[in-house]
Amino acid sequence: MSSEIHSQGGDYLEFWGEYHLCTLTTLRPDGRPHVVPVGVTVDADAGIARVITRKSSRKVANVQAAPPGQARVAVCQVDGGRWATLEGTAEVRTHPVAVEDAVARYGERYGRTPTPDPERVVIEITIDRAMGQVGAAKPTTTNVAA
Numbered sequence: 001m002s003s004e005i006h007s008q009g010g011d012y013l014e015f016w017g018e019y020h021l022c023t024l025t026t027l028r029p030d031g032r033p034h035v036v037p038v039g040v041t042v043d044a045d046a047g048i049a050r051v052i053t054r055k056s057s058r059k060v061a062n063v064q065a066a067p068p069g070q071a072r073v074a075v076c077q078v079d080g081g082r083w084a085t086l087e088g089t090a091e092v093r094t095h096p097v098a099v100e101d102a103v104a105r106y107g108e109r110y111g112r113t114p115t116p117d118p119e120r121v122v123i124e125i126t127i128d129r130a131m132g133q134v135g136a137a138k139p140t141t142t143n144v145a146a
Contacts, residue, residue, distance in 0.1 A: 004047070005044040012130070013042075015079075015084055021038075021077070023035050025075075026090070027062060038059075039106055041106055050106075050123070050125070051123040055120070071089055071091070074086065082132075082133065082134045083133055084130070084131070087131075089126050093122040094121050094122075
């Protein structure tokens with residue numbers, strides 16, 4: 001599942017390691033998009049992106065409202081003309097080890113560790129599509145399922 005990220009090239013991976021706020025798009029039960037600013041960490045080798053949040057958030061409710069394995073989401077980041085989007089299916093992880101791992105990854109990317117929060121959960125995204133333009137090349141898209 002990681003080949004779509006790696007096929008974008010080293011600049012793409014480096015871009016996902018830079019300090020940028022991102023957006024997460026989830027779908028409400030009625031199909032309307034819900035877009036919010038978030039921090040995102042990407043594990044390219046595992047093909048996973050992670051967002052830490054509170055379990056009472058709208059984004060968590062949207063993911064949980066979808067049938068199992070069908071919560072389609074996208075995370076995106078932009079810096080001037082550079083942009084990258086990752087799409088996939090999301091699941092909410094509540095296990096303390098998963099949350100601690102996600103918080104540690106967030107700390108590595110964003111240079112600060114959030115204060116402990118007993119309400120914290122992880123939205124874990126299994127990436128199946130990567131697209132963007134981070135260099136001088138034309139925009140690219142890679143689909144796992146295509």
